[in-house]
Amino acid sequence: MAGLAAVFGSGAMTNSIEDIEKADVILITGTNTTENHPIIAQGIKRAVERGNTRLVVVDPRRIDLVNQANYWLRQRPGTDVAWINGLMHWIIKKNLHDKEFIAQRCEGFERLAQEVEKYTPEYCESVTGIPSEDIKSVAELIGSAERTSFLYAMGITQHVTGTDNVKSIANLAMITGNVGRYATGVNPLRGQNNVQGACDMGALPNVFTGYQPVTDPDAQKRCRDVWGAETLPDKTGMTLTQMTPAILKGKIKGMYIMGENPVISDPNSSHVEEALEKIGFLVVQDIFLTETARFADVVLPGTTWAEKDGTFTNTERRVQLVRAAIDPVGHSFPDWRILQRIAQLMGTPMDFSSPEQIFNEIRRVTPIYAGITYARIEKEGGIQWPCPDIDHPGTPYLHKDGFKIGKGILTPISYKPPAEIPDKGYPLLLTTGRMQFHYHTGTMSRRCKSLNTLAPSPLLDVHPEDAKALGLMEGDMARVLSRRGEIETRVHITKTVNRGEVFTTFHFSESPVNRLTNDALDPVAQIPEYKVCAVRVEKI
Amino acid sequence: MIYMSKAAKTEKNPNQSNGTEKEISLSIDDQDVIVSRGSTILDAARKKGIRIPTLCYHPALPPIGSCRLCVVEIEGIDRPATACNTEALEGMRVTTRSERLFNLRREVIKMILAHHPLNCSPCPINGECELQDLAYEYDISEMDSDEYRIQIEEFPWKPFSTPILDYHPRRCILCGRCVKICSDIRGLGAITMDGAGAKALIKPVMADDDAASLCISCGECMRVCPVNAIEERMGGIKGKPWETKKVQTTCTYCGVGCQLDLNVVNNRVVGVTTRDEAGVNKGRLCSKGRFGYTFIHSEDRLIRPLIRNEKGGLEETTWTQAMTHIAREFRRTKKEYGPDSLAGLSSARCTNEENYLFQRLIRQVFGTNNVDHCARL
Secondary structure, three states: HHHHHHHOOOEEEEEEEEHHHOOOEEEEOOOOOOOHHHHHHHHHHHHHOOOOOOOEEEEEOOOOOOOOOOEEEEEEOHHHHHHHHHHHHHHHOOOOOOOOHHHHHEEEEEHHHHHHHOOOOOHHHHHHHEEEEHHHHHHHHHOOOEEEEEEEOOHHHHHHHHHHHHHHHHHHHOOOOOOOOOOOOEEEEEOOOOOHHHOOOOOOOOEEEHHHHHHOOHHOOOOOOOOOOOOOOOOOOOOOHHHHHOOOOOOEEEEEEEOHHHHHHHHHHHHHHHHHHHEEEEEEOOOOOOOOOOOOOOOEEEEOOOHHOOOOOOOOOOEEEEOOOOOOOOOOOOOHHHHHHHHHHHHOOOOOOHHHHHHHHHHHHHHHHOOOOOHHHHHOOEOOOOOOOOOOOOOOOOOOOOEEOOOOOOOOOOOOOOOOOOOOOOOOEEEEEOOOOOOHHHHHHHOOOOHHHHHHOEEEEEEEHHHHHOOOOOEEEEEEEEOEEEEEEEEEOOOOOOOOOEEOOOOOOOOOHHHOOOOOOOOOOOOOOOOOOEEEEEEE | OOOHHHHHHHHHHHHHHHHHOOEEEEOOOEEEEEEOOOOOOHHHHOOOOOOOOOOOOOOOOOOOOOOOOEEEEEEEOOOOHHHHHOOOOOOEEEOOOOOOHHHHHHHHHHHHOOOOOOOOOOOOOOOOOOOHHHHOOOOOOOOHOOOOOOOOOOOOOOOOOOOEEOOOOOOOOOOHHHHHHHHOOOOOOOOEEEHHHHHHHEEEEEOOOOOOOOOOOHHHHHOOOOOOOOEEOOOOOOOHHHHHHEEEEEOOOOOOEEHHHHEEOOOOOEEEOOOOOOOOOOOOOOHHHHHOOHHHOOOOOOOOOOOOOOOOOEEEOHHHHHHHHHHHHHHHHHHOOOOEEEEOOOOHHHHHHHHHHHHEEEHHHHHHOOOEEEHOO
């Protein structure tokens, strides 16, 4: 999100789910949409079948949508900047860039053009492994199409060059004029139900709600006034990935974790366990005794979404209602009630009687939510921010009349290799991801009998040639080792992965793959490089 | 050659091109109706609020035309036509109600009921069943179907395309909705109708015996089945329709934000259904959305606060004790080491309101900006 915020002034899906199907070309990269966003994948399939839409898939794995794709570019993991620069090189060379859009809406084109000059299709082929002919064809396809929609997810962001990757996609979209119009755009698909909302609400170390910097005096004043606070901290705080080292160094002494399971979800998890063991005081609020909650000094029982009212904001910025269907189970309480009770006990009055009342306060401090009310959501079936006032219909696509920051910034970016590449000791490249039957760390989906029947155990995808070399058969148990740790998992032999690459999911606490992953971070967004780390596989 | 012609560049936003489409007018039951060209007779009738009974028709699907319940008479044409897949034409005169049509429809339902058991009381959708409503409307009892009754052998249990759904061949009326939604809407074609006449079955499609099923267990077939022939195997007992409360909410899994109805009986969530027009998903769901609700009542749910005891284990405690302890410890840490010695991780699973209060708590009460969540993971 940091990447998009830097070039467009706001980090969110620019367009809507509904318009994806209406694009002439859909380019998806780093999203296994069929597994992670099945309903969006169906829309893409429908569009391709209707015959009006061309689909380009850029992915190291033979994901399901490759079956529908007109082009499948199989890049080496971690070489995204190179192929995107390569597409831009050819688009500019063939004079297919959108000169009018660039002149009116962007700055920095000359420097970008200079940077991509050396990314000839042949050079790109040598770096990415994508045939130069395919780079040319896809560049011409995008360059000549009226509307291209770019979709990506964690396969793009979870690299040390994640921010560079995102900026590169934004560059490509801008020079082809695919921003600020219907059925175009740069569209990051968000993985979790309310990850967009958690960002919108300022559960981030650098911004208040609605992406207002904590360093901005106006935003500070707005929050102080509404919250009745005398002072608020105005120095950017620590990100999740910075917190673990800070705990180990003794800088962080007390921590409150609500509905997160970093022991399973964070990279280099033995490091995380060490930190949580060490921390002075830890409160975990969750619906289950998660791997993380086991480290807590106090565990508080929150509720599931079925037991509370409120709102979620989906990946297309649509604010929708969540309605309590049942009473809280046992002696659990909706999380908002627990939070406000702690504030009260620590001496700050917070006395909301309902989530709707909280939402109305959010509207007062958050310009992009100001026009959204529960009554309107109910009536209109969800509203997409920005919605600055009560008469505003919401915003299906962003940047229609201009970027928030004036002109869109084209950033010249050069290719840098991943932080850890396979070598003699760790010859295989591991990427991690999700599957459709489970969700994140599996605390919810693994407790659903149906879903666990469909996918009862973790699998390591291994290419047949590699399996042969390692003496592995389908269903064998194998040990996977990296410089940081080891796990055991069952082997699935498949050509979905390329030779020299293996893949597994992080849903299964019995094979916690994040013991292996690299906690090397993107320097800007602080995202760990989950998609590339070097491992060795041994038969057990 | 794959890339677009330059001509394509001039076309307008496809959503704005509606004004140019031609309209036609026809008469249905002596009422004039104006509809856009390409509409079916059924569309036209529904637009005017004229009800034509249907069974295989489903608004989320292209017309199937298998049940012949929607027959209507068109002036000048001898044979009755099926309204769901006959195009409405300019000047057409359509009759939807007549003795002949009533009798035809009654025979259709009688034939279906020759196959489908009429012991409705043990059926979970008793009271919310399209076929039951039609049997009532056309006054059909078990005896009326005797003339058609084929002694259908008790079907042995058949495996379905996924282990999480059960298929009941005797309930199945072979309307074809499930096959249609799987092939046309999901684009999978994982199930097919196999066999002839009343003895046909819905079966999984497999390329060969060793091949895995194409089914992805989304349960769309179950969603459109009008007679509950496809049922969730592991969801537990459902309630009767009249004791089931349906609460519309937003799915708790991925970022698409599908709209769904939690089905609640006696303060328990017993299932998930959808409304055809609701949300970005328009009634569709994936396996997680449709079947991933049973964790709500898992035995593992935390139901009381836990606190670490002197032996180092976690034991149950009261809310008052837990909360006082928390407030005291956070205050003490803040006082001793300063606000930046505290940190908070919020949750992408919680609501906006909760995330808002969480960051407010960390910023205003703890006094630090050390707040984040797992957006990056």
